[in-house]
Amino acid sequence: MEQRPLILVTNDDGISAPGILHLSSIAQKFGDVFVIAPDKPQSGMGHAITINSTLRLQKTKYHSWAVGEYSCSGTPVDCVKMAINKLLPRKPDLIVSGINHGSNSSINVIYSGTMSAAIEGSLEGTSSVGFSLSDFSIDADFTATTLFIERIITSCLKTELPKGMCLNVNFPKLKADEINGVKICRQARANWVEEFEERQDPYGRAYYWLTGKFVNFEPEATDTDEWALQNGYVSIVPVMHDLTAHQYINHLKNIL
Amino acid sequence: MEQRPLILVTNDDGISAPGILHLSSIAQKFGDVFVIAPDKPQSGMGHAITINSTLRLQKTKYHSWAVGEYSCSGTPVDCVKMAINKLLPRKPDLIVSGINHGSNSSINVIYSGTMSAAIEGSLEGTSSVGFSLSDFSIDADFTATTLFIERIITSCLKTELPKGMCLNVNFPKLKADEINGVKICRQARANWVEEFEERQDPYGRAYYWLTGKFVNFEPEATDTDEWALQNGYVSIVPVMHDLTAHQYINHLKNIL
Numbered sequence: 186m187e188q189r190p191l192i193l194v195t196n197d198d199g200i201s202a203p204g205i206l207h208l209s210s211i212a213q214k215f216g217d218v219f220v221i222a223p224d225k226p227q228s229g230m231g232h233a234i235t236i237n238s239t240l241r242l243q244k245t246k247y248h249s250w251a252v253g254e255y256s257c258s259g260t261p262v263d264c265v266k267m268a269i270n271k272l273l274p275r276k277p278d279l280i281v282s283g284i285n286h287g288s289n290s291s292i293n294v295i296y297s298g299t300m301s302a303a304i305e306g307s308l309e310g311t312s313s314v315g316f317s318l319s320d321f322s323i324d325a326d327f328t329a330t331t332l333f334i335e336r337i338i339t340s341c342l343k344t345e346l347p348k349g350m351c352l353n354v355n356f357p358k359l360k361a362d363e364i365n366g367v368k369i370c371r372q373a374r375a376n377w378v379e380e381f382e383e384r385q386d387p388y389g390r391a392y393y394w395l396t397g398k399f400v401n402f403e404p405e406a407t408d409t410d411e412w413a414l415q416n417g418y419v420s421i422v423p424v425m426h427d428l429t430a431h432q433y434i435n436h437l438k439n440i441l
Numbered sequence: 442m443e444q445r446p447l448i449l450v451t452n453d454d455g456i457s458a459p460g461i462l463h464l465s466s467i468a469q470k471f472g473d474v475f476v477i478a479p480d481k482p483q484s485g486m487g488h489a490i491t492i493n494s495t496l497r498l499q500k501t502k503y504h505s506w507a508v509g510e511y512s513c514s515g516t517p518v519d520c521v522k523m524a525i526n527k528l529l530p531r532k533p534d535l536i537v538s539g540i541n542h543g544s545n546s547s548i549n550v551i552y553s554g555t556m557s558a559a560i561e562g563s564l565e566g567t568s569s570v571g572f573s574l575s576d577f578s579i580d581a582d583f584t585a586t587t588l589f590i591e592r593i594i595t596s597c598l599k600t601e602l603p604k605g606m607c608l609n610v611n612f613p614k615l616k617a618d619e620i621n622g623v624k625i626c627r628q629a630r631a632n633w634v635e636e637f638e639e640r641q642d643p644y645g646r647a648y649y650w651l652t653g654k655f656v657n658f659e660p661e662a663t664d665t666d667e668w669a670l671q672n673g674y675v676s677i678v679p680v681m682h683d684l685t686a687h688q689y690i691n692h693l694k695n696i697l
Contacts, residue, residue, distance in 0.1 A: 231488030231518075232551045240637070240649040262487075262552075263651065270635040271649075292564065294684050295488045295557075296518075304684075308548065308632055340697055349630075350686045352693075369693045371685040374605070376564055379526040381496070393496040393527070395519065423686040423693055428550050428560075429627040430606045430681035437608075437625045437679055441596055 190216030190278040190342050193306070194248075195264045197227045197285065197298025200256040201247045204284035207327040208316060211334050212281055213250040215342060219273060220248045221264045223298075224256035228287070230298040232305070235259040240267065261302035269309050279341050280306035281334075283316035283354075286325055290317075290355045290410040290420055291373040291401070300353055304426050307351035312341045314352040319414060329361040333419050353422040357414045365417040372422050373409035374402040446472030446534040446598050449562070450504075451520045453483045453541065453554025456512040457503045460540035463583040464572060467590050468537055469506040471598060475529060476504045477520045479554075480512035484543070486554040488561070491515040496523065517558035525565050535597050536562035539572035540590075542581055546573075546611045546666040546676060547629040547657070556609055560682050563607035568597045570608040571680075575670060585617040589675050609678040613670045621673040628678050629665035630658040 192212045196205040200222040212218045224243065241258040248254050255272065257264045265280065285299040294300045299315045306313030314337060318325055337354060346352065353372075357364065377397035386392055401411050410420035448468045452461040456478040468474045480499065497514040504510050511528065513520045521536065538558040545553040555571045562569030570593060574581055593610060602608065609628075613620065633653035642648055657667050666676035 226493055229490040229492040231486070231490070231557065233487045233489040233516075234485040234552055234651060236485040236651055237482055239640075240651065242647070242649070259651075260489075266635045266651065267637060267649070271637045292682065295560070295682055296490055301487065301551075304551070337697065344696055347686075347689055347692065350689050367697065369690055369697065371687060371690065372683055374683075379522045381523060381527045384495075391498070393498070393523070395490060395492055395496065395515075395522065421693065421697060422684075423689040424684045425686035426548065426551055426684075427628055427630075428678075428680045428682075428684075430603075430679040431627060433603055433606050433679040434625055434627065436603065437677065440600055441593065441623065441625065441677060 191275060192216040192218050193268050193277040193280045194218055194220045195261055195282050195302045196222050197230060197261045199223050199226050200245055202286065203323065204286050204327060206247065208281055208284045209248045209251060211331055212338060215338050216278065217252045218250060219268065220251045220254040221257055221268045221272065223261060223264060224258055227260050227298045229296050230260045231296050232262055232301040233260045235263050261298035262305045265302050265305040277311050279338065280311050280313040281316065284327055284330060285317035287321040288317055288319040288355050289315065289353060290414055291375040294353055294372060294424060300424065303351040304424060307349055308426055310348065312346040314341060314354060316354045318356045320358040329359060329364060330356050333367065350423050350425050353424045355410060355414055355420045357417055359417060363417060364419060368413035368418040368420055370410040370413050370420050370422050371408055373411035375411065376400055447531060448472040448474050449524050449533040449536045450474055450476045451517055451538050451558045452478050453486060453517045455479050455482050456501055458542065459579065460542050460583060462503065464537055464540050465504045465507060467587055468594060471594050472534065473508045474506060475524065476507045476510040477513055477524045477528065479517060479520060480514055483516050483554045485552050486516045487552050488518055488557040489516045491519050517554035518561045521558050521561040533567050535594065536567050536569040537572065540583055540586060541573035542579065543577040544573055544575040544611050545571060545609060546670055547631040550609055550628060550680060556680065559607040560680060563605055564682055566604065568602040570597060570610060572610045574612045574614065576614040585615060585620060586612050589623065606679050606681050609680045611666060611670055611676045613673055615673060619673060620675060624669035624674040624676055626666040626669050626676050626678050627664055629667035631667065632656055
């Protein structure tokens with residue numbers, strides 16, 4: 186009998202977040218699902234790993250259909266490393282991360298724990314996809330994502346993604362019949378303009394909350410993920426972990 | 442009288458690490474130095490930002506030549522955001538990060554807090570450079586880095602780096618007269634093979650330390666940062682924050 190695909194599921198919102206429950210419930214239709222995710226929210230952790238402290242694992246039971254399930258005290262990237270190098274019986278056939286509560290389009294990809302887990306997966310040589318919904322609410326409605334996720338999982342299990350590349354999939358906050366389809370895009374040039382909100386603790390000492398406003402530097406460009414989401418499409422950006430700005434190598438040879 | 446350049450100095454090893462003291466002591470020859478760095482080691486924090494908890498600032502006095510100096514309870518990226526959006530009187534002319542105790546060549550760039558601070562700097566539109574020495578020791582000898590750092594700072598203050606690009610500079614663990622020069626390189630394809638070391642706490646519960654072995658997938662290639670360092674050169678890689686794998690956009694349009 187043919188072995189079912191082994192699918193690793195993780196996220197950055199934590200093992201019991203609605204988004205990961207929705208994602209693993211879809212993934213289990215296509216293979217054996219193994220879940221490992223942070224034991225607490227790890228949003229904004231980027232590609233952080235835990236090297237200055239220890240890691241803990243705990244067996245959990247949120248995903249009743251899973252063949253294995255752990256929460257981990259570390260970051261999303263720690264979770265992927267732990268699964269692949271310690272917990273899984275064999276190399277997974279696919280890694281899916283999310284569904285993140287909140288968009289990871291554009292520059293958010295570099296701050297995102299959800300996407301860093303997918304990037305780490307691609308580093309380990311496994312097809313990996315991060316999914317995010319443009320809705321931060323804990324009560325976000327993930328229904329409209331289902332058919333698209335099924336289609337992407339099917340496609341990735343059929344044909345491995347190119348080595349060293351993963352997918353950043355973002356869903357607009359729309360009902361299924363309002364979504365116009367899928368766009369393959371590039372990451373929009375954008376940034377956050379931060380405002381640090383200063384408060385006083387009960388002892389009169391200042392502390393700060395990081396807040397900010399997202400600024401799209403190219404709102405007119407129609408080939409970006411931001412444009413796709415604004416116009417009712419699911420955005421898919423191929424993402425790589427080679428950060429070399431190859432186009433500047435010769436330029437630098439002249440100026441340094 | 443002409444204004445001196447404003448140079449922001451940060452790192453991921455913490456405000457009092459020997460590496461940042463060496464770097465800021467060099468930078469102050471070229472401009473007014475403002476230092477902000479984590480109040481504790483933040484190695485491996487990647488592009489993490491602090492959004493689930495608050496941030497604290499404290500005035501410190503490790504860098505006697507600095508025009509301003511703070512430790513921050515957050516990550517290296519938090520430090521850069523805090524400096525630019527809250528503390529600095531104007532946009533800095535240059536951001537330097539490091540000198541990291543340990544190499545940030547190859548794939549280490551995505552785990553590195555030192556390099557994430559530089560990447561964040563480039564996102565903010567300022568020429569930014571991360572410096573690392575291939576020596577993890579707290580007693581590492583930074584002497585040989587001085588002339589190269591002076592040369593790079595001079596060059597970056599004279600000609601701004603292209604927008605959206607920063608530099609990842611790594612030094613081999615060699616004496617000044619053993620260094621063969623500088624190579625402009627690309628990031629080597631490499632990875633860590635992790636081994637999680639399992640231990641038992643005094644109460645009989647398991648915990649784990651993340652350890653691993655670095656594997657260079659292309660040891661023969663002579664245009665990589667790993668080759669440069671192995672062969673006695675200072676490696677300089679131009680680094681960008683657009684993670685789009687542009688070469689795969691058309692491929693994806695066919696398979697998804």
